[in-house]
Amino acid sequence: MPVKLPYESALTVTFPDVDTVSEGKTAVVVGGGPAGLIAAEALARAGVDVTVYDQMPSLGRKFLMAGRGGLNLTHSEELPQFLARYPDIAPVLKSAIEAFPPGALRAWADSMGAATFVGSSGRVFPELLKTSPLLRTWLLRLGNLGVKVKLRHRWAGFDGDGNLHFVADGKDVSVVPDVIVLALGGGSWAKLGSDGKWVDVLGAQKIAISPLLPTNCGFTTAWSDVLRGFAGQPLKRISLTFAGRTVRGEAMITERGLEGGAVYALSSPLRDAITKHGDTTLTIDLLPDVALAKLAERLSAPRGKQSLSNFLRKATHLSPVALSLVHEGALAKGTTLAKLQGKDIAALIKAVPVKLNGVAPIETAISTAGGIRFSELDEGFMLKRAPGIFVAGEMLDWEAPTGGYLLQATFATGLAAAKGAIQFLRYSVPVKKG
Numbered sequence: 001m002p003v004k005l006p007y008e009s010a011l012t013v014t015f016p017d018v019d020t021v022s023e024g025k026t027a028v029v030v031g032g033g034p035a036g037l038i039a040a041e042a043l044a045r046a047g048v049d050v051t052v053y054d055q056m057p058s059l060g061r062k063f064l065m066a067g068r069g070g071l072n073l074t075h076s077e078e079l080p081q082f083l084a085r086y087p088d089i090a091p092v093l094k095s096a097i098e099a100f101p102p103g104a105l106r107a108w109a110d111s112m113g114a115a116t117f118v119g120s121s122g123r124v125f126p127e128l129l130k131t132s133p134l135l136r137t138w139l140l141r142l143g144n145l146g147v148k149v150k151l152r153h154r155w156a157g158f159d160g161d162g163n164l165h166f167v168a169d170g171k172d173v174s175v176v177p178d179v180i181v182l183a184l185g186g187g188s189w190a191k192l193g194s195d196g197k198w199v200d201v202l203g204a205q206k207i208a209i210s211p212l213l214p215t216n217c218g219f220t221t222a223w224s225d226v227l228r229g230f231a232g233q234p235l236k237r238i239s240l241t242f243a244g245r246t247v248r249g250e251a252m253i254t255e256r257g258l259e260g261g262a263v264y265a266l267s268s269p270l271r272d273a274i275t276k277h278g279d280t281t282l283t284i285d286l287l288p289d290v291a292l293a294k295l296a297e298r299l300s301a302p303r304g305k306q307s308l309s310n311f312l313r314k315a316t317h318l319s320p321v322a323l324s325l326v327h328e329g330a331l332a333k334g335t336t337l338a339k340l341q342g343k344d345i346a347a348l349i350k351a352v353p354v355k356l357n358g359v360a361p362i363e364t365a366i367s368t369a370g371g372i373r374f375s376e377l378d379e380g381f382m383l384k385r386a387p388g389i390f391v392a393g394e395m396l397d398w399e400a401p402t403g404g405y406l407l408q409a410t411f412a413t414g415l416a417a418a419k420g421a422i423q424f425l426r427y428s429v430p431v432k433k434g
């Protein structure tokens with residue numbers, strides 16, 4: 001019995017056209033994150049009998065977690081600029097996003113009663129700034145479309161006959177659908193379900209997979225006890241520079257290092273440099289809106305009877321955590337602020353060096369780079385070595401910064417994989433199993 005949805009009238013309007021297939025075809029979608037669910041929706045709309053399997057007790061846990069930060073669904077910039085955010089974008093990923101661009105994702109969210117708005121940075125969010133209402137409506141919609149859900153089913157690979165093999169409640173379960181979509185996610189935040197264990201399963205099938213690496217992640221550094229005491233405090237309106245790239249934004253001091261939007265934006269080159277050299281140095285401009293000469297002039301004024309700390313605080317308006325970072329920057333250069341002239345302190349404030357000695361654990365990363373290489377896929381997101389098996393979402397080998405690019409690629413590839421699966425079913429080629 002279909003459940004009445006609050007946004008019924010908009011349901012069919014915005015979903016991209018999908019061809020229908022003949023009756024009686026079955027699909028298994030493994031992984032109930034946004035990539036798997038959009039694939040399930042498209043397949044069900046095409047008339048396919050769809051079952052979503054997930055190892056967790058509920059679906060979309062990482063998608064819900066993304067809602068804690070407001071659910072940055074996508075970005076409002078022009079498509080060419082948007083596509084340029086994906087380094088070395090694979091042609092199939094580009095085509096998938098062109099076929100389901102940010103405007104289409106916004107319209108889809110709208111159809112779910114999650115109207116979106118463009119924030120000041122150009123990022124797109126649902127008006128309610130969370131995932132739960134959207135996900136609730138989506139699951140109801142999928143139920144109405146006939147999609148079945150099997151929770152607490154861990155996909156463990158293929159059984160002796162090459163059928164999908166799940167473990168549920170300690171028991172082995174074999175499933176033989178006409179078509180399979182794998183949407184198992186990356187390897188961060190394993191407690192939300194995407195534990196990256198599929199790498200061993202598909203690796204054993206000789207599928208080429210780039211190692212899963214943390215991205216949009218924090219870094220570790222050897223803070224002094226003083227700076228560690230500022231853990232949880234933000235450095236606001238700063239700019240970070242690394243390898244010739246400067247990013248404005250915020251960072252957060254953590255117990256063991258640095259995290260936050262501006263750090264995430266540089267995380268890919270920082271991670272690669274640390275992997276190569278063991279450590280690397282990030283430069284922080286604590287006052288990017290104040291010119292060096294102006295700051296030097298202010299800091300060269302006579303300080304009279306004021307203590308150095310008071311003088312610096314009044315002349316710079318920097319927060320205690322930022323000033324501590326400047327003190328530490330001087331120590332790292334083998335000196336102290338008391339020994340430096342105003343112009344040198346100004347130069348330090350405009351370029352505090354922070355030596356990063358490690359990447360924060362993958363468990364804490366927003367996303368992972370690496371995954372199934374695009375060379376393994378055909379144009380319909382099907383594994384060339386395993387006809388009938390399609391792959392989508394963060395388990396593919398693409399990388400992107402935060403800003404809505406992760407979910408946009410996730411949705412677009414989920415839909416592209418479903419369309420590939422639908423085409424495959426239309427030609428009725430039997431699934432070749434693992």
Ligand SMILES: Cc1cc2nc3c(=O)[nH]c(=O)nc-3n(C[C@H](O)[C@H](O)[C@H](O)COP(=O)(O)OP(=O)(O)OC[C@H]3O[C@@H](n4cnc5c(N)ncnc54)[C@H](O)[C@@H]3O)c2cc1C
Pocket residue numbers: 030031032033034035036053054055056059060061062063065066067069070071072073074153154155156183184185186188189192193194195196197198365366367392393394395403404405406407408410
């Ligand atoms: C804290 C945080 C905030 C984020 N905020 C944003 C944001 O604002 N904007 C944005 O664009 N992106 C954001 N992201 C990233 C975004 O959530 C992910 O890129 C997206 O969820 C990936 O979708 P997916 O469907 O590919 O994988 P997932 O959402 O990870 O789903 C994979 C599913 O597969 C299941 N699974 C895995 N292995 C198995 C198995 N062996 N058997 C059965 N089931 C299995 C998992 O249980 C899970 O349900 C955020 C991520 C985090 C961690």
